Amino acid sequence: MLDINKIFGTIDMIDRRHLDVRTITLGISLLDCADADINVCADKIKRKIESKAGRLVEVGKAIETEFGIPIINKRISVTPISMVAAACSSDDYPVLARALDEAAANCGVNFIGGYSALVQKGLTDSDIRLIRSIPEALASTKLVCSSVNVASTRSGINMDAVAMLGETVCETARLTAGDSGMGCAKLVVFANAVEDNPFMAGAFHGPGEPECEINVGVSGPGVVCHAVEEAGDCNFDDLAEIIKKTAFRVTRVGQVVAQEASRRLGVPFGIVDLSLAPTPAKGDSVARILEAMGLETCGTHGTTAALALLNDAVKKGGVMASSHVGGLSGAFIPVSEDEGMIAAADSGELNIDKLEAMTCVCSVGLDMIAVPGDTPASTVSAIIADEAAIGVINNKTTAVRIIPAVGHEVGSRLEFGGLLGSAPVMPVHDCSSERFIARGGRIPAPLHSLKN
């Protein structure tokens, strides 16, 4: 039998350090639900999701009890709806969003992702219809998440789509202003989006994925933070080793849970996403790990280097713990969902420019950031373009999930509640980007040699 200290060490991680499996996400292909009649398409979507995911929550709960590991979220991702709906003669796509919402509620999951379009090189008629419908779709549903991929390293940046998405984000904020702009918390704009991401709001079941699969996202910032604190003032070589070992253990939990869920549901195991996903709870923060490394506040000089070490060590430790790794794998820095990030933003040490620099070395991007409600759509588009450029040039996934806080100014706060936390409204640059965004067209794909 294992050493008593190791057994109690694991229990301590669960009870006091927030070790958990953040999400079990069932990916479902909806390609066979296409129909010229949008109502028939909606019925097919509902039936398919309910037949494939009906047991997901029950199985998740059983695994949780047997292993004694909390599984915080059970979720569903589906084929990008712009593909499924392309055959529909109607442009009333919110009908499909409501079908997703009902199916998700009937299955008992807390989010469903895939009200999405992949437009990195260009927009199909269906993509345009979907993007135009996003504000209404998000305002009229509770559980549906939406994402649009506007750029890739191979295709460059679709600036027409970037311009549209700036408007879409602002319109979604207006339509859901009574609910703290919650619609924007469910809308992600990606560059180099991955097809097997289990995390919301950006999860969708890519066209290259199988009929159905189980993807699992692990967590554990509290466990890593505790390990870094225990390490004291060791040098970076030792610190990286400690984080790697901790990430290995955290990921192993995800691997065991993923395999068991796959076996019980009779669905292939896809990937484990090696992520450090924070929550607003004290002791579950990525920012506090960076501070435990020796920074007075997250956001000060040294933050990018600390995050780079953390992100790399988490991947190195985790990759050996799982047979298949994928998704967004890395440390997440969603401001509203991380108690330490909120404190750093409140203190003024952490601003959007520093967050943008941090996204160069971690997963995923400018995430859950509230900006003043009067921020022009062209400025939102320019923020998306900057983030996409980082992803495209550095061959990594980046994203923007930004919430224009209608009726709020810098210094006030949006309250989302639950895992989405609360977002202090952060300043953006006042100077205009309008002429830049109005150009449209595509920023060409970058050269893959002469790397400087």
Next chain:
Amino acid sequence: MRAIVTVTGKDRKGIIAEVCSFLAQQNCNILDINQTVMQEFFTMTMLIDTAECIVPFDELSSILSENGRRSALSIRVQREDIFNAMYEI
């Protein structure tokens, strides 16, 4: 299925006897026991086989937890796989 039972509480006489009798009532077989007392704090881990257990795993978990609560002990049961996975390559 093999599972790990962990027991913690203030040390007193008869804890091992009580926990063993809870497990015997459910027809669980004890394979190994590791126990120590640290500053009057009782800690014990047990490796058990639940193959012939008369109740499903979730019920075993609630029975042990409830019995433990009545005896001022924290008792939990988890599948062994999770611990092995975390500490073995």
